[in-house]
Amino acid sequence: MSQTQADDVMKSRPLYGRLVPKQGSYHFIVADGEGGEAVASLLNAAPDMKPRAHIIYIPGANGTDLTGMVSGLGARVFHPAPSYASASQRINKVLGDAHMGLQLYAAGTEGLIGQVQRDAMAAGLPHDALTTEQRGSLARRVQCVHCKGITENVTLDPFVCAHCGLNLFVRDHYSRRLAAFQGVCIDAEDPGEVPPSEERFK
Amino acid sequence: MSLDAPFKDPFFRDESFFGDYSYRNSPHAVKRFPFPFPEDDYMYSVNMEPHVKGRPGSVFEHYFDVDEHYVSEMRDRARVLEQDPLRCQSLPHMTLAGWDLLELIMEKFAEDYPHWFSLTKDGNRWHWINRPLGIDQKFTFLDESTLPYGPFEYITRQAQGDFTLQDQREDNLWIEAGMVTSQADWSLDFDIGMNFHEWHAPVPLAHQMGIFDRALKFLLALQYGAPVRRFNWTMTVDPLLDTSPENYPKWGPSKTTMTPETIGQRQHLRVELQTLIRLPRSNAICFPIRCYLISLDDLVTQPKWARRFHRVIRGLPDELATYKGFIRNKPMILEYLARFDDGAPTSPGWWPED
Numbered sequence: 001m002s003q004t005q006a007d008d009v010m011k012s013r014p015l016y017g018r019l020v021p022k023q024g025s026y027h028f029i030v031a032d033g034e035g036g037e038a039v040a041s042l043l044n045a046a047p048d049m050k051p052r053a054h055i056i057y058i059p060g061a062n063g064t065d066l067t068g069m070v071s072g073l074g075a076r077v078f079h080p081a082p083s084y085a086s087a088s089q090r091i092n093k094v095l096g097d098a099h100m101g102l103q104l105y106a107a108g109t110e111g112l113i114g115q116v117q118r119d120a121m122a123a124g125l126p127h128d129a130l131t132t133e134q135r136g137s138l139a140r141r142v143q144c145v146h147c148k149g150i151t152e153n154v155t156l157d158p159f160v161c162a163h164c165g166l167n168l169f170v171r172d173h174y175s176r177r178l179a180a181f182q183g184v185c186i187d188a189e190d191p192g193e194v195p196p197s198e199e200r201f202k
Numbered sequence: 203m204s205l206d207a208p209f210k211d212p213f214f215r216d217e218s219f220f221g222d223y224s225y226r227n228s229p230h231a232v233k234r235f236p237f238p239f240p241e242d243d244y245m246y247s248v249n250m251e252p253h254v255k256g257r258p259g260s261v262f263e264h265y266f267d268v269d270e271h272y273v274s275e276m277r278d279r280a281r282v283l284e285q286d287p288l289r290c291q292s293l294p295h296m297t298l299a300g301w302d303l304l305e306l307i308m309e310k311f312a313e314d315y316p317h318w319f320s321l322t323k324d325g326n327r328w329h330w331i332n333r334p335l336g337i338d339q340k341f342t343f344l345d346e347s348t349l350p351y352g353p354f355e356y357i358t359r360q361a362q363g364d365f366t367l368q369d370q371r372e373d374n375l376w377i378e379a380g381m382v383t384s385q386a387d388w389s390l391d392f393d394i395g396m397n398f399h400e401w402h403a404p405v406p407l408a409h410q411m412g413i414f415d416r417a418l419k420f421l422l423a424l425q426y427g428a429p430v431r432r433f434n435w436t437m438t439v440d441p442l443l444d445t446s447p448e449n450y451p452k453w454g455p456s457k458t459t460m461t462p463e464t465i466g467q468r469q470h471l472r473v474e475l476q477t478l479i480r481l482p483r484s485n486a487i488c489f490p491i492r493c494y495l496i497s498l499d500d501l502v503t504q505p506k507w508a509r510r511f512h513r514v515i516r517g518l519p520d521e522l523a524t525y526k527g528f529i530r531n532k533p534m535i536l537e538y539l540a541r542f543d544d545g546a547p548t549s550p551g552w553w554p555e556d
């Protein structure tokens with residue numbers, strides 16, 4: 001599985017790199033789904049990171065679960081988590097306690113990377129302390145502009161808002177603060193006239 | 203602050219921008235409407251000119267234009283904020299820029315409209331009087347605890363048009379405060395914290411044309427005391443100031459109920475007079491977005507505007523009409539306007555009678 005290429009270049013959308021080892025006293029690594037493979041490449045390339053590595057791994061919403069493989073990589077701390085939400089307190093604590101020299105890595109879906117980026121920004125981490133790599137599903141996190149609820153792992157366009165039930169199309173407009181794209185009602189002018197959904201973000 | 207005793211000055215109209223839509227332009231307001239097209243066609247460009255005082259009676263006569271809709275617009279803003287408090291947001295580090303803006307608006311209002319506004323200063327102890335809105339406020343400049351709202355919200359509840367404040371760092375502008383209740387379909391709550399290219403991402407064609415790169419470069423060098431202005435425009439059904447994406451399911455259907463009989467009264471040209479102002483203490487850039495609405499029936503009373511607007515809409519690329527949200531009614535609009543275009547040449551510039 002190679003790196004995911006973004007389907008289009010959009011101005012408000014961040015670009016991602018590759019996980020490469022950085023000089024640091026502590027390595028905090030958050031990954032989901034296929035991002036586990038990027039973590040493996042990282043630690044295999046720089047085994048001396050392992051005694052100072054803390055990994056949080058979340059299985060992908062598309063079913064990709066590399067928990068077994070990632071737990072065997074030999075990191076000092078390995079924490080499997082069922083979802084980003086369930087891990088977020090832990091992530092924010094580690095980021096809040098961060099000393100100079102902490103290196104942060106995020107690998108996997110855009111939704112996961114965006115949330116790590118958002119939390120790192122909020123914790124005041126210098127932005128060059130974060131390294132990212134997009135892998136696996138192109139599923140998006142989308143905020144409904146009407147009810148403000150965020151729907152995770154959106155692969156279809158249009159889709160139904162998980163909070164208010166409106167039919168939304170996904171606008172190419174991305175907020176790093178929210179780590180989410182914008183969803184706008186598609187049938188506001190003609191209620192009920194919803195074009196068939198397509199799998200745009202596989 | 204109290205809006206209970208407004209309209210004492212008959213200059214200000216008592217009207218609504220939703221519900222029964224009693225908003226109207228007086229014949230005087232029609233004459234001075236900021237028609238934004240200097241030529242018979244339109245395309246995006248880096249259209250910025252110095253914001254200097256212009257013809258007496260025009261919207262350029264004063265630094266900020268206070269017109270006959272002032273009191274009703276401020277009442278509409280209060281209504282929208284009550285329904286959705288997220289329309290006014292300011293990140294914590296933008297407070298100083300808010301004071302900069304408060305000072306600018308108070309000084310310019312008092313200087314340009316002394317019969318309505320007055321500001322007296324005794325060191326940092328200021329006294330502000332806003333007669334049209336019935337406000338008499340003594341406060342300490344730079345001391346937030348002496349005002350009923352933060353400085354940015356306090357003053358933008360008393361000034362027509364939306365306002366955003368942009369911090370400047372990393373060779374970019376960051377939208378980090380806004381009072382946004384009369385927007386052409388964009389969300390402050392979603393955009394806050396973005397940089398110049400990020401918040402402009404949805405605009406078609408302009409990125410590829412290099413417009414945003416050039417505009418940003420220009421703005422980063424914007425000097426204190428040398429503000430600039432530009433126009434933007436779109437189309438709105440009914441004189442609804444608050445065309446927010448948040449409420450789109452509520453106002454979107456109005457686009458489907460216009461008929462050839464009602465289009466003249468219901469379809470409005472929506473013009474934004476945007477200014478870009480460097481602020482002194484914070485070095486932030488303030489961006490007032492002043493919205494003017496005119497019905498097609500009123501617009502065609504000026505023969506030059508009628509001819510030109512027909513030609514502009516006829517030649518507008520569908521991508522722009524789609525982005526601006528009026529593609530479905532474009533044929534009906536053209537049919538209406540065509541009746542007022544005899545093909546005669548138009549003079550350059552936007553003034554109606556030149």
Ligand code: HEM
Nearest residue numbers: 246247248249366388401402404405408413417435436489
């Ligand atoms: C620094 C202050 C500015 C702010 C806060 C601002 C904000 C915005 C926003 C929020 C939009 C709507 C985007 C959407 O669809 O979500 C927009 C559209 C646009 N902006 Fe700006 N803008 C600024 C300055 C400029 C400047 C200096 C230019 C000069 C070229 C410009 C050109 C445009 C154009 C061409 C559009 C599309 C408008 C349309 O077709 O209706 N903006 N702007």
